[in-house]
Every structure is written in structure tokens, then in C-alpha cells.
Amino acid sequence: MSDKTESTAKHLPLDGLRIGVYVCHCGKNINGTVRCEEVAQYAQGLPGVILARDSLYTCSEPGQEQIKGDIKEHDLNRVVVASCTPRLHEPTFRAACEAAGLNPYLLEMANIREHCSWVHLHDKDAATEKAKDLVAMAVSRAARLAPQTEVTVPVMRKAMVIGGGVAGIQAALDLADAGYKVYLVERSGSIGGRMAQIDKTFPTMDCSICILAPKMSEAGRHPNIELLTLSEVIGVQGHIGNFRVRVHKKARYVTNECTSCGDCISVCPQLAPDEFNAGLSIRRGIYIPFAQAVPSTFMIDMNICLNNQGIVACDRCFQACSKKCIDFADRDHELLLDVGTIVVATGVDVYDPTSLTELGYGKFPNVITTLEFERLINAGGPSSGELIRPSDRERPKRVAFLQCIGSRSKRSNPYCSNVCCMNTIKDALLIKEHWPDTEITVYYIDIRAFGKGFEDLFQRARREGVTFIRGIPGEIIEDLATDDLTLLGENTLLGTQYRSTVDMVILSVGIKPRQDSELLQRLLNLATDTDGFYMEAHPKLKPVDTTTGGVFIAGAAEGPKDIKDSVTQASAAASRANILMSKGEVKIPAITARIDPEKCTACGLCARVCPYHAIVGGKEEGNYRVIEAACQGCGACVPECRFGAIDQTHFTESQIVEQIDVALANDPHLKILAFACNWCSYAGADFAGVSRIQYPHNVRIIRTMCSARVSPAWIERAFTKGAGAVLVSGCHPADCHYNNANQNTARRVERFWRRMEKVGINKDRLRLAWISAAEGAQFAKVIREMEAGLKTIKPAEIENAAKKLLREAKKKSDVT
């Protein structure tokens, strides 16, 4: 195995190389820790390098012009930029190369900011030495780069929006207005989402449904929008520009001739809690979610309908319907839809405070949540807008709001839910508006009134007599006779204990990711942050893109946000999707796998590990081949081939083996060689840098697209070269960006562990770690632990192990 890689590495021509190296100071970001001038001088002496410069900001216009000028003047045929992460500026420098007539794939970057200067802030010497190593690795890889041409694939001019809340409606309308066909997929019986349930909006106190309903009906009648209610996405295939989505559409049992006259309601004998009114009222078995629902069509809840499967021959609704719209023969069915782009706007769930037993929600009738309050105070709600308390239906005279319920807590959700402060202030003002004599107290920790017009509203609430007390009650006690509630707590600003009795308590509950958000996450290969919300491709610069090309996110599914932010983001997502579709085609990175038909023995192992079924062929045809448009470039197939017939474009065996060799050229026994996947672990290491989390400097990171690209031969090579420790890291098992290709990683590493055991090598020296893009701290922790482990291993042991492994590998190759 090692022989194979050795020979491929040597066969590549190194003559005629003209490499230019650019070491970026990034102001003080890099130069404050790494002595950039020294690194540039060092680079000057590397094989193939004819020119090395350091500059203040390489990404600036003058910096790029310098590169372009040098390419022309010095006839450079490779460019190495040592600066920030390639995830940030690779496109910038590739464009600069292309503008100067150099193939963009002849650019290589060394990450000396996120992976070096920012994480070794206090050790300038070590950081400088590491930067030199990283530059040397990049130069060695650059020497083996080859020009590539990118394939363009067409982008279908149809879009899908998943989720019919205000964000989904906005995105669908924007795209439809731009002229694209849009499928708006909504799980419930009507679009409208959470905003339809809310009474008023902050800070303007607009009537929520009054401003939403026109948008809903516009979406309902738009010629370019196909509304799919009671529908869920159950399968997604394909890639950017060409997705094939499977949608499960549940039966409505009422045809769309329904005029929603409501004659059927009174005759229906079945009752259920009304979900739209947060369970505060009841609805019939045949119902419409709410008056303004779009589509304005009734539906039958088959879970409670007596005529389910014809168990009881109840057809009262059918008899009552003058237009005969009831169709008991309606059945669920599946749709296959082809779209070019997808916008995910699935929204959020509301936190259920039942588990906080000290507050008595679910036990004391007069403790309610803010969502229940919204329905109570809404004119279309169960009490027709009269504020009453559940126990005796009397109007409460003393009302308390409790903030941060289910937010900012390790017992529930650690993040701030963003909307609850302003929502409470709005609710308090609503009560004051209708019943000014009500005593209102808001128990809070911090009031976060950060948005436009928010502080004004907060001050207005205080002027109108709402009392704000800093300190959340620790206990609520119910008076059994009156159902009144006594709150026990401390006013932290006065430093005194309070014990106050109120008629009703409203828990300002937080919001959380949809319970089943994981399903869509897997179908679309999305990433989630540590809180479970869908993650954006870049938190600042790509806030509505996801890591899956052609898929965008909008609304609270990305993180807690209010209506205005949701609408803003929805328009942004629609605009991003529009860019793709109006161009009509997209370039696919030239990183696909290639099979050498000469070497292929048609064993078919590669086709079995391909997560995209992109490898076809068979024994009859004599070989297998890769369908380039379907290949996503994970490289999982490459290590699977026993005959060295497969290689991955731009991440070739020889390029990476060369990187390994250079990384381990000096003091290998002190070094940790880390393989990190582009999407999660490499990004996680970047995040450690951005967060300035310090970790040992002896780690050298090699990037692959997927951890499944990591070949056992590389691990073997690292150990035979005397590496102290090797880390293989990728996305968490279910979060792999290549359809669980990383299960191959786990399998291969486990096999290597068994081999290490058999040969008698300390298997702790090879570590497998799942690190997500949000887990910078975890990356640093893993490296610290590996460093601690490395300290217990003697250099002689490492040398001995390398010999053992070499001997065993030789024996193996002799047999085969």
C-alpha cells in the first residue's frame, strides 16, 4: 500500500514549476503573532518557489493586483496564499488567478490565521514555526495541482418553499413575483403559521392577522404558487439546480369547491381540542383551522371522524353540505416534484413549561403561557377577546408575567429566545389599553429591548404603570379556595423578599427548534447549531445560505427571531434562490472522483460505498465509471479501491501524501497529524480560531472534503514516518454532508485500530472524533487531550511502532 503511494508521489513532474507565495499579515491578525516576513523568507527557499512576498492585506485590491501582476510578469504557474481559511477567501484568490489567465485550480491556500496565529496567541516562535510548516505543506501540494475545468449544470426554474408561516409566504411571494413557479408546502390545513395565532405585533401594535391575511390570500391565488397544504416533504434526491422532492399529501376529505359556509359544523357529533386556540376551546371533527384560513376549505380530522374506514356510517356532514363537497373516498397520496432551489422556513415550536414543577403550569388553572394569552385576548379567540382567567372565568385584576421561562437555562434551552421580552411588554400594554385598572407586574432578569422602536415601547409600558421587578419567582403557591396565586421571590434591586398574590400568571415561554427538525435536516443534508437550529453557511456573510448548494433558510427555523426579521430573511433567501435560477446554470466544483478503466477490475466495491449512486458499471462492462454530474466529490470511494484505480480530482493521493510527508519532515514524533473534513471539523477548527480558543501548536491539519476520503494508507504513512499521533475527524454521524459517507470513516478507522492492536501499537495514538462546525471548543479539547496522551509516549516507542508497521506492510505486499 505504501509502495503505491510512494511511486505516484515520485512520478509527478516537478520541473518547470514557478510558484509564487504570498504571506498575508492580515493587519495584526496574523503578523501580531506570526513573523510574516520570516515566513516569506523561508518560503523563498522551498523547492519550486521563485518568488515569495509578504503583504499587509493580500485580499485587498492592491494585494490582488500584486498577484495578478506577478503571474503575468514572472510567469507564475502556481500561487500559494498563506492567510485566512480557504473557506473565506479561496473564491477571491481563485478569481484573481483566473483574471490573470491562471487556472483557478492552481491556487493553494495555507491557513495561518484561524489555524495558527489566532490559536497560538502567546507563543510567537512556535506560531512562526508552525506557519512555515503550513506554507511548506501548501507549496508541496501546489506543486502537484493540475488545471481543472468546472462542469456547468442547468438550474431548473422552479422553487419549493417548505413551511407556510410568514417567512414561507414571503419567500414564496417574492419568488412567484419574480416569475418562477413555486410549490409552497405546508404541514397543517392552512398557511399562516405562528403569526396567525398572535393578536397584535410589537412594537407597532398592528393587528397580526389583519396584516397577514392579505398576504395569505395573495399567496393562495397567485398564478405562480401551487399551495400544498396537509403536505410534508418525505424525500429529497439530486443536487443544486435539480432536486427531486417527494411530498406526502394527506387527504382533506373535502373538495376545493367548499365555500366554507359552515353548515357541516353544527351537525358533526365529534369534538377535539382546538389546536389553533392552543387547546383553550373545542372544535368539531370537520373544521376549518381559523376564519381567515387559506385555502378557505374545511377538512375532516380522520383521527376522530366516526366514518373513519366506514366504521360507523355517519354522513351527517355530507347530508348537510349543499354543494356536496365531502369526499370520504379521498386518500393520502405522494407527489414527485422537480425543483431547482429550496427555501426552508419551517418555523419553531413553543416551549412547554410543564417540567418546571415549581411554577405549577398544567396543575394550577390560572397559570397560562403567552401563546394561550394571545388566543385569550384575540377577538377571534375562545373568549371573543375578553380577558378571563381559566378557573372561574372572571376578569383578573392582578396579572403577573414571568420572563425567560424555558430560555437562558441549562435546564431547558440555553439561548435567549429573542422575542419574549417585547412580546410581554406588548401584552401588558394590551391589557392596560382595555382594562386600565389591572395591576400588572413583570418579573424579569434582563429586559432586552434592542430593536427599532423597542425601547420606546418599554418606556411606554412603564409610563402606563406596568411594574417591572428584577427577580424571577422561585415558587408559585395556589390558594385552594380562591385559585389565586402567590409568588415567592426576591427583588434583587431592592435586596428584599417579596410574596405577592395575583389572580393570573402568564409564563413568557421561549421558542425552540421543531421537534422533528432533524428529519428535514437529514433529507437536505443541513447542519444544525448546538441549540438545534439550522445553521447558516456563514454567520455574517451567508446568513440565508446553507451548506447544501441550492438550499436556503428563512425565519425562526434558523434561530429565534421576530416577524420583521423573518420577513427580511425570507426576502433575502428568495433573492439568493432567484440569483441561481435567473442565471439558469451553476458551475460544479471540479472535485469529482475518476476511475482509471485500465486498473479497474470491476469488483464494484466503490459503487457500494458511493452515497449518491454516482458510480455505475459492472462485471459485464468490464469496469465501473463515475457519473460526473451526480458525483458530489466526497471521495469515499477512493480508499475503498484495492487496486488504486480511483482518484479524486483536486484532492489526489499524491497531493495529500506529499502534504503528509512535508508536515512530518521535522520532529514527527512531537506532531499530531489531523485530517479534517471541509464542512464540519475543518470549519470547527476555524471556529476555534475565530473564538481565539488556544490549543497546542504541534497539530498540522490536512483538509479533505469528507472524512471518508481519509485513506488507511495515509494513516499508515503518517505512523511509518514517525508521527506522534493521528486524528481523523468529521461531521457527527447523522450530520455528514455526504449522505452518511462518514460511516465509512468509522469503519476504516476501527479496522486500523484492530491492525494496530495486532501489530502491537498503542492504539490511543489514532483518534477518531466527530466535531461539528459549531464545536471550536471541542476541537481544541480533542487536541489538548491528544497532546496530553502524546506526552506519555516515548520517542523510542514511536520509532519502534513505525518499524513494526513497515515490516507488517511489507509482509502484506509480499503475499499479494
Added chain:
Amino acid sequence: MTIKIWKFFDREELYECYQCARCTGSCPAMEVTAALGPRGTILKCLNLGHEAVVQDEKVWFCCTCNVCDDRCPQKIPISELLVALRNSAARRGNVPSRLLLSLELLTKTGRTMIVHQLDEMRAHHGLAPLPPAPVDEVRAILKKTGLEEVLDF
């Protein structure tokens, strides 16, 4: 002998506290007396330093019911902090005199209170006198707890 409290309690945990006062809201000691309270203790540790806290007799008002641990949204082991603080206070000689008296009784008689009167009451009701307390055993246990290192008695 002084000892750094942060050996026994992870100081990092304190920074997680955002003073929501859920702990003091359910603190029984705060109900009956002007105790320092878990929230106040944490704030004083953070702002005034641990020395200021361990000088205060109020650290002894906690009745270790541990409800604050249960209520804390940040899962800070507050009761552990309070115990560590009292250890630290004891090493500086800040121990309430009545507590010292109880300790003295415990080491001498194996009980924290004088029981002669109790025996008379028991005889009145026809009950046998209390058996003698195993003083040696109690002492051995106290020795094992390391109490001697903290207090002279």
C-alpha cells in the same frame, strides 16, 4: 491555616450566574431571617471576593436543603459552594459560638444537647433511660471527616 476555596469549587461555575434570583425565591432561610441567600452569596463572591464572604456570619444561615440547586437554571451546584464557603469560614475562625458549643458537647457526650431533662421525662412516661452515646465512635467519625484540621476543640 488558610485554604483557597476554589480548590473545592470550580470558580468558572460562578460566571454562569445571571442573578435571576430563582434560588432566593425558594430559599427557606431567607423566609425567616436576613440570610445572605444563594444569589447574594454568588454576587458577593464575584464582586467583593471570597474573603469578604467568609468573614460574614451569615454564611452559616443556610440550612442545606439544596432547593437552590434544584431551581438554578444554570445548574450551578450552589449548595456545594455554600458548604465550601463554610469550611473556609471555619478555618478562619468564623464559626458561631452556639455551633461550637454543640460541637463541644458532641465530642464530649456524643450528643449535640444535654439530655438529663429528657431522661426525667422518659421516666415519667415509664420509658427506659436513653442508652449511653458511643462517644468514642462519634469521635472517630469526626476525626475521619477532617473536622480537627479545621477547628480546635
